[in-house]
Amino acid sequence: MTDNYVKNEGLTPKPSSTDDSAPSINGDGTKIAYYGDDGSDYEIYFVEFTGGAWQASVQVTSNTTGDSAPSINGDGTKIAYYGNAGSDDQIYFVEDIQPAPAAIPTLSKWGMIIMALLLAAFAFWMVRRKTTQGMAA
Numbered sequence: 001m002t003d004n005y006v007k008n009e010g011l012t013p014k015p016s017s018t019d020d021s022a023p024s025i026n027g028d029g030t031k032i033a034y035y036g037d038d039g040s041d042y043e044i045y046f047v048e049f050t051g052g053a054w055q056a057s058v059q060v061t062s063n064t065t066g067d068s069a070p071s072i073n074g075d076g077t078k079i080a081y082y083g084n085a086g087s088d089d090q091i092y093f094v095e096d097i098q099p100a101p102a103a104i105p106t107l108s109k110w111g112m113i114i115m116a117l118l119l120a121a122f123a124f125w126m127v128r129r130k131t132t133q134g135m136a137a
Helices: 109-136
Strands: 021-025 031-037 042-050 067-072 079-085 088-094
Touching (some): 021 067, 031 067, 031 079
Antiparallel strands (some): 021 031, 079 088
C-alpha cells in the first residue's frame, strides 16, 4: 500500500476553507489556481508563494454560476477553467493574473501605545528644554 501525500518542505501552507478543491500548480511551484466556495457558488482563486510565505488569495472570477477545474500555465500568468454561463457550459480563459498587493505593515495595539508614550516623552522633553533655555537667558 502506498501513501499519497505532498511533503511539506518547510513551507507554511496557505489556510483554506474546507470547500477549496482542484489545485493547479505552475511550473516552478510558486503559484496555485484552485476553486472554492465564495458563499453562493464556486469561483476561481489564485495564490502566490513569495518572500517565504503564501500571499493572500486573489478571487479571479466573480459571477452567479459555478466555476471549476482551473488549470494554470507554466509561468502562472494565465488560467483556463470550466464555467457555466446560464445553460452554456464552456471553457473560459483569464490572462495577466496579478497577485494580491503586499500588505501595508501596521503597529499592533501595544506598538501604538509605546509609540504614543515615546512621542509624549519627546514633546515633554522639548517643552522642558525650551522653558529651561528661556530661564537661562
